[in-house]
Amino acid sequence: METTLKETKNANLTILSHPLIKHNLTVMRDKTTTTEVFNLALKRITYALFYESTKFLPTEDIKVETPIKKTTSKIISKNIDIIVAPILRAGLVFSDIAQELLPFAHIHHLGMYRNEKTLEPIWYYNKMKGKFKNPENTYVFILDPMLATGNSGYDAVHNFVKQGIKEENIVFMSLISAPEGVERLSKAYGKIRIVTAQLDETLNEKGYIVPGLGDAGDRIFNTL
Ligand code: URA
Secondary structure (H helix, E strand, O other), X not given: OOOOOOOOOOOOEEEOOOHHHHHHHHHHHOOOOOHHHHHHHHHHHHHHHHHHHOOOOOEEEEEEEOOOOEEEEEEEOOOOEEEEEEEEOHHHHHHHHHHHHOOOOXXXXXXXXXXXXXXXXXXXXXXXXXXXXXXXXXXXXXXXXEEOOOHHHHHHHHHHHOOOOOHHHEEEEEEEEOHHHHHXXXXXXXXXXXXXXXXXXXXXXXXXXXXXXXXXXXXHHOOO
16 A cells, blocks of 8 residues: 655655554544544654654754753754644644644744645635744745645645745644646645655545545544
């Protein structure tokens, strides 16, 4: 069931490969898994996704005194802004851990749902006040557990690129990706980073990832 991307031009695609991630993903795929267990398995994978997604953030040295001696040690650079952008509603599932790991980040909710016929996104919420003071030094993490067609992902990336954020400072973080979605984003924005736990086979005619795990929002929020 492992898939390879034949044509992607994106050298910045990272697929996490780890037995614990695969194990938890299997738990999530199983249609008999309850919402409670589903969300627990997702939480376990989310930490790994965030550590991978944030590993290029710039750091700076500060002085610190340990119980043993004075030394210099690293912190995340104070000269950058970080924006975490969950795509509603499924992306919300990553928000708590985003705030835990990046407490200084600004959270910018991106409200979109997809037209079931055209599979194109329809925006209903995109508000953020004055957080782009420093676009050159702003880092954006777009969160969506499922990178399927890439249509909403494209809109989300475009929303930030048009405001002067550098492509290479944007990460699209997903749990499962379809090759179609990766290629759509990669063709449009070759320098963004895509971090995912799994690349699945394909999309079905309704735009769902195969084999995937079904509707992520429904499984996360128990609205099946
Ligand atoms: N969104 C989902 O929730 N699941 C898919 O498989 C594709 C898009």
